[in-house]
Amino acid sequence: MNNETIMPSCESPGRYISAIYRHLQILITAQLQPYRIGSGQYIFLMTIAKKEGISQKALSEELLIDKTTTAKAIRKLEAEGYVRRETDPTDNRYNLLYLTQSGRAVVPKVQAALNDISRKSRVGMDDEEYELMLALLKKMLCNVSEQVRRREKEL
Amino acid sequence: MNNETIMPSCESPGRYISAIYRHLQILITAQLQPYRIGSGQYIFLMTIAKKEGISQKALSEELLIDKTTTAKAIRKLEAEGYVRRETDPTDNRYNLLYLTQSGRAVVPKVQAALNDISRKSRVGMDDEEYELMLALLKKMLCNVSEQVRRREKEL
DNA sequence: AAATAATAGTTGCAATGACATCCTATCTTA
DNA sequence: TAAGATAGGATGTCATTGCAACTATTATTT
Structure with missing residues (x-):
């Protein structure tokens, strides 16, 4: 009832990190909804765009994300038609990841949405x-x- | 210092925030496991400790967390015996939150674990x-x- | 060459967290 | 006082994420 301050009284980075993370998730989810890309998938899309032919393992290491999370995100991006998997002919264990036509088309729009959020997040800095x-x-x-x-x- | 292989090439705060958040979750989960307190509950426990008698609504606003998330976290803390709910006699809609005996006992241990993580996280600053x-x-x-x-x- | 180890990826399960919806108690107002 | 509005809280559902355990493929060892 007595909310004299809107801001939390959290003088630890962990709490700020957590709160910022959750809010960014909300904003990203809303911004990318038109493209049917969730907050858990855009990082993978953008990284594949920069490094086509990357493997899921390399993606996981670069983004410091668990490989099972990567597998699920890639599956969604594939289901939406943005990413294409191709088995590495020289080593069948690897999936090499490429953007599709519509993947390449959506990347600039996603980038623009992310830039917008970033810009608004650094107001006053x-x-x-x-x-x-x-x-x-x-x-x-x-x-x-x-x-x-x-x-x-x-x- | 500059090990490109391990560190992500992410020059946006959002990605750092996300990665730090996920890693902190892992560390906190591990540290608080002995007390059966998850990474989603400790913030509530610590905030109640500082403001006993707070309502769930006030907790949610202070921590900028959805009220249904708060309700579930409180239920877990109550199930573990760390938190006690008491209906506000002056307004039966409110649940006032208090620590139990074991809640008061565990708070310093949780604080110590969090301090340890914080300390290690700011090495080099x-x-x-x-x-x-x-x-x-x-x-x-x-x-x-x-x-x-x-x-x-x-x- | 066969057995073993290591690696990439997948599946099932659980925890975190947000949103929509509903219930109930309190407050407003007609 | 009765009807509706408001607010706290609970429940169900869904997305994100990590861990354990599994499969399949390649590398290594004996």
């Missing part, structure tokens, strides 16, 4: 602050992924 | 950088939650 934030987030990501890797080794 | 990152994340959260609110109004 100058270029220097923005770059600094990216650098700090990168460092934080290195730290947490290092922690996760260390945990995995222990098991 | 001095206090000034850390504070700056918090401020920038706060600004970004304001921006995205403003966008979400604006979207809701349009509907």
Whole structure:
């Protein structure tokens, strides 16, 4: 009842990260709905666009996402007709991923939507602050992924 | 430092936010497993600890989390015996939330686990950088939650 | 050459979280 | 006071994501 502040009193990066993540999910889902691309698939689409012929394994490693999540996202993108799988002739274990015609057509639109969200998200930050934030987030990501890797080794 | 193979080539805050969020979820889940508290519940536990007698609605607003998500998290915390619901005698619509004995006992342990993760996540950042990152994340959260609110109004 | 190990990908299950919808209690207003 | 509006909360459904376990293919070892 007494919400004197709209903002959470969370002075830890984890809470900010979590809240920003959830809000970005909502915005991305809404923006990409016309193309039937969910918040869980666009990263894969954009990465394949930059590196056609990439394998699912390489995608998972580059995006630091579990390979089973990758498999499911690719399946959806394939079902929507944006991505095409091709078995690597030199090693049948690999699926090589390519964009289809409509995949290539939708990429610029998705990019525009993402740019719009990014632009609105950095209101009130100058270029220097923005770059600094990216650098700090990168460092934080290195730290947490290092922690996760260390945990995995222990098991 | 610059290991292209492991780090994603993502120069957008959204991707960093997403990756950090997912990794933090993994770490928190692992750390809090002994107490049977999931990554989706600890925020509620800690917030109730700071503001006993808070309602679910106020919790949702403070944490910027959907009220149905709050309801489910509280139910789990109640099932584990950490939180107690009490109907507000002055307005029977409200559930006032309090910690139980074991809730009060577990809070310091959860806090310690979170502090440990936070500490390891900011390796390589001095206090000034850390504070700056918090401020920038706060600004970004304001921006995205403003966008979400604006979207809701349009509907 | 056969057995074993390692790797890429898939499937099933569970947790997180949002949205739509409904129920119930309280407040407004006619 | 009765009818409708409002608000807190619960439930069902769906998307995202990770883990365990599995299949299939390739590499290695004996």
